[in-house]
Amino acid sequence: MRILYFLMAACALNAQTSLVSLLDSAQKNGRMESYTHQSSAAKLGYDAAKYSYFPRIDGFGNASFVDHTGGFDAKQTYSAGFRGEFIVYDGSRRENLLDQNKALENAAQHTLYGAKKELSLDVIQRYFELQNTRDEIKTYRTMSEQLEGQLERLEMFKSAGLASEDALMRLRSEVSNARYGIEDLEYRAERQKRELETITNQTITELESSEVLPPQEVQMQELDKLNALKYTRDAKVHEAKQKDASNLPTIKLEDHYSFYDYKNDPIAQMRVDTQNKFIASLSMNLVDFSAASTAKQALMVQAQAQSSELAYAVKEVEHNRLLASRYIERTRILIDSSEKTYDAATKTFDAVKKKYEARIVDYVTYLDALHTLTDATNQLSRAKRTLYYAYAAYYFYAGLDPKEFVR
Numbered sequence: 264m265r266i267l268y269f270l271m272a273a274c275a276l277n278a279q280t281s282l283v284s285l286l287d288s289a290q291k292n293g294r295m296e297s298y299t300h301q302s303s304a305a306k307l308g309y310d311a312a313k314y315s316y317f318p319r320i321d322g323f324g325n326a327s328f329v330d331h332t333g334g335f336d337a338k339q340t341y342s343a344g345f346r347g348e349f350i351v352y353d354g355s356r357r358e359n360l361l362d363q364n365k366a367l368e369n370a371a372q373h374t375l376y377g378a379k380k381e382l383s384l385d386v387i388q389r390y391f392e393l394q395n396t397r398d399e400i401k402t403y404r405t406m407s408e409q410l411e412g413q414l415e416r417l418e419m420f421k422s423a424g425l426a427s428e429d430a431l432m433r434l435r436s437e438v439s440n441a442r443y444g445i446e447d448l449e450y451r452a453e454r455q456k457r458e459l460e461t462i463t464n465q466t467i468t469e470l471e472s473s474e475v476l477p478p479q480e481v482q483m484q485e486l487d488k489l490n491a492l493k494y495t496r497d498a499k500v501h502e503a504k505q506k507d508a509s510n511l512p513t514i515k516l517e518d519h520y521s522f523y524d525y526k527n528d529p530i531a532q533m534r535v536d537t538q539n540k541f542i543a544s545l546s547m548n549l550v551d552f553s554a555a556s557t558a559k560q561a562l563m564v565q566a567q568a569q570s571s572e573l574a575y576a577v578k579e580v581e582h583n584r585l586l587a588s589r590y591i592e593r594t595r596i597l598i599d600s601s602e603k604t605y606d607a608a609t610k611t612f613d614a615v616k617k618k619y620e621a622r623i624v625d626y627v628t629y630l631d632a633l634h635t636l637t638d639a640t641n642q643l644s645r646a647k648r649t650l651y652y653a654y655a656a657y658y659f660y661a662g663l664d665p666k667e668f669v670r
């Protein structure tokens with residue numbers, strides 16, 4: 264049993280966190296739940312508007328007690344019944360209310376879909392940034408080990424009078440700077456890890472190697488952000504049209520069916536036990552001092568403002584789509600350049616290290632070559648992961664969820 268426990272603990276320590284699992288978990292976080300509830304609420308609002316087309320049936324009842332009765336008053340009167348109501352015409356108020364709520368439902372759905380896609384892009388970026396930081400820590404630690412080894416070697420030369428104090432102090436300074444860089448990067452990695460855990464609600468261990476598939480014949484779709492703006496504007500237009508209904512007649516049919524009971528009634532034989540009353544009514548606003556028309560104008564101005572926002576958003580999306588394609592091309596060129604820089608830096612450092620240990624070149628040349636190799640290593644690693652993010656950004660601006668293309 265103890266052996267099984269240790270095996271499970273070892274597996275837990277060696278478990279890797281995949282990008283796919285983080286994306287799945289992130290799309291169930293509290294913020295996404297909020298968008299989901301808002302979408303559900305909008306759908307219920309549409310259902311409520313739809314049900315307003317059905318007749319309404321109410322029940323009622325009352326009892327009255329009179330202490331001093333006249334010649335025709337009953338001492339106690341009881342009544343109960345049902346009242347049915349149906350609106351025949353209301354100036355298209357309910358029709359526009361239904362259209363308004365349907366537009367709001369669509370806007371909420373697209374807001375939810377858009378938030379999920381945007382969250383996927385954010386998680387992908389944070390995931391690769393954390394990997395980059397952890398890789399930088401590894402290269403700094405390698406550099407630190409190289410420096411500490413050379414420091415020990417130089418201290419031996421200094422004790423034998425074969426190295427200067429200046430070279431020794433410079434190398435000690437470089438070792439301290441490397442430790443400083445490692446500590447700074449470790450804090451950055453911890454902060455990035457905590458932020459990613461907050462978004463995904465998942466504990467992160469070692470990061471599994473993940474990639475985003477390159478786009479091939481992607482069918483562009485309209486962004487959910489644009490659809491949400493369109494439906495929000497349409498909802499405002501339908502709300503404005505409802506104001507016209509106040510200047511049109513409302514025709515309503517009602518049917519009241521009542522039951523009566525009387526106690527101590529002097530004219531009980533003249534009263535009815537049941538009664539059905541049918542009412543047809545028409546009502547219309549005659550004067551409201553332009554209240555409805557002014558309210559409509561205010562709503563139409565708001566809709567116009569949303570149309571302007573939509574037009575700007577469309578241009579912004581087109582601009583971002585072009586940049587997303589250009590971003591992929593740029594990153595591929597950077598990778599090619601970084602690979603060449605890395606190869607050159609590796610060969611240079613190997614040659615300089617041999618010459619430095621043979622005391623052919625000084626410590627300044629060695630340190631420059633070591634820093635160049637470290638920077639080239641980090642640059643190549645970052646460029647490769649930037650390409651994956653560029654792919655994800657391209658999918659996002661194509662109207663797709665980048666999560667579907669992560670492997």
